[in-house]
Amino acid sequence: MDDAILTHLRGLVHTDGVRVVLVVDRMREADLLDVAGCGVTSIVWRREATPARLLRAVLAAHRGDGDLPGDLLGTLLTRMGRLRGDTPDPAGIAAVGMAPREVDILRLVADGLDTAEIAVKLAYSERTVKNALHNLSSRLQLRNRAHAVAYALRAGYI
Secondary structure, eight states: OOHHHHHHHHHHHTSTTOOOEEEESOOOHHHHHHHHHHTOOEEEEGGGOOHHHHHHHHHHHHHTOOBOOHHHHHHHHHHHHHHTTTSOOOTTOOOOOOOHHHHHHHHHHHTTOOHHHHHHHHTOOHHHHHHHHHHHHHHHTOOSHHHHHHHHHHHTOO
């Protein structure tokens, strides 16, 4: 990833209605943080880019959800955890408490579970999971699931 690619990604992601799915051979930790900072929420390893896997990533991006390979999600969460004390809350967002249900859902999102898997694990309907994430995102002005997980990490909820 160089600055030109990152600038291009930022432009794409901030264009109304455009969602980006990156298909990559490899990704360094610094590149992952840069790409996440641009607003990209879906990444697929090229070696795993089957039609079904690509469809899942495209649908997740379309919904505004994150879809990262487990190893990249683990890397991102570890890095965000290290940054937790060093980064202030996003501008304009007051520290607001999270309901236990929201925290439980975000923990499972951070573990890489999709909406259906979270619903089964917590014995909620998929609609309940989606509503909880939507309400949390609206209340805290968060853009997507990855942003919500990052916020919860920084705030010490997960």
